[in-house]
Amino acid sequence: MNVLTQSGASRPGVVPGQPAVVAEGVVKRFGATLALDRFDLVVPEGTVCGLLGPNGAGKSTAVRILSTLLRPDSGRASVAGFDVVRDPVDVRYRIGLAGQQPAVDDMLTGRENLEMFARFYRLGRVAARRRAGELIDQFDLADAADRRPKGYSGGMRRRLDLAISFIMAPPVLFLDEPTTGMDPGHRLEVWRGVRSLVAEGTTVLLTTHYLDEADQLADAITVIDGGRVIAQGAPEELKSMLHGDRIDVLVDEIADLDVVARLLADVTGSAPEVRPEGRRVSVPAMDRVAGLARVARALDDARIEVRDIALRRPTLDEVFVRFTGKDRA
């Protein structure tokens, strides 16, 4: 009988030849709120998709539908080749989830949480204990592991929550704002963890408000607003949609901003963008290095001291502002 059960069991995987995540025309309403409005998404197997959008855009709703926690009102969604409405159990065998709100058991210690979920992933007692130990090290939770999460800081809770979703290497992993509230060192550690899962073949859908995070991890980015997809593409593609590079001038004194802005306008003939908070003025760099040289010469002629002057690609921040019309800076 043992032999039979061994041969019958199988490891889950994405159905070959299918994208890992597909959403087609997914609509979800909460009363009068249209949280998702014909939402479409395709995430090829083995890639990382970053889902961006302002608060209330529908990112978490999309994640909850794809992870079988919510039913779409209409439209179709499949994960690892299985329909989320018709075959939720098949989907659940193939996903990992770290939701926006950390889902840890408050009555159990960190270690007990990890061991319990490892048991739910059907690891034996010994294997569960070993895996819990590894994750406690990986997520730097040694000091907190034997306390209950009630007394954890926000970032520690988040780390425990992520550690739980890393117990197994699922074919598809959903991370809803995985590093919110986390310090930079631990963020890097999470990024490393995500990359190593992806190297093992996991497909990741991640939402984030940190555009550098999306830039670092994502192969493709989808920007949504009001429940609809408003931009889609690789990070570099999205940036080049902003039409080219910019010349950035960083001044020493706020007072210099106006002078520099006027000078840039004169030299390049286009309207400069002034960001007083960053003491920064930027203009499109039409003819790249030649333009940069002209700006540098003009500044020198006018004897204006600047801290920094550089040619750079647009950031995802600018992409975000451009597409959502929301300035978050």
Added chain:
Amino acid sequence: MTTITIPRTRSERLRAAMSDAATMTRRNLSYWLRSPEEMIGALAFPLISVLLFGYVFGSAMVVPGGADYREYLMPGLFGMTMMFGLVNTISAVATDRERGVTDRFMAMPISSSAILAGRSVTDIIRASADLVVLLGCGYLVGWRWHGSVWEALAAVGLLLLLRFALIWVGIYIGLVLRSPDSAAALYPLVLPFAMVANTFVPPALMPGWLGAVAEANPMSSTVAATRELFGNPAVPGDSWLAEHPLPLAVGWPLLLLVVFVPLAVHRYRRARR
């Protein structure tokens, strides 16, 4: 890298479900063991009742036939404790649905029946512990069983059978209520169910209609059967219900199970999605 294995055959699925139910039970039990207020919760009223009804009112209570009132009372309190357990189940189920961790359970391949089985096994273990405490208390105040060990065990079995049936009633109600606050408000509502019965006073001594309601209370059948098996004093009524405590103490819980297990499972599956 660790990956999960999907059970394919019937026996693999069964084994997975049993393992999940065991894990869930362990988790539920640690909730119980780590919150003292919960541990006392279901026992507080029965324990106070031992003193209040056994001694304060008890001195004025006369059991027809002249038997000791505390001997009459204790099986009633055993039954009542099983009844009060209902509120624990309801509030545990309603509270669990609000916990953050529930989302994680829901998105994992844990079968609904394993989660519900975990709940019912947990609550039957709790009920057994409650019963042990109360039996000990009864012993201290002079209550004894007079039949054989087998009869005593059968009495305990019937009490737990009633509790088991009420667990499924509780799961269903907990899923319908959804909010833990409304669950807490249920205690006063359960009280009449525990009182309008043969717990403290024989229904034969109540006004006719009330006595009839009390005898029709499933708890009354369990308590009457328990008194019979323990060899404690009983006050027989002359209705059909009062004359057949043993078959009814088995029949009522089975009826409740037949109705509420499918309701609870259905409700849970629907709530999950």
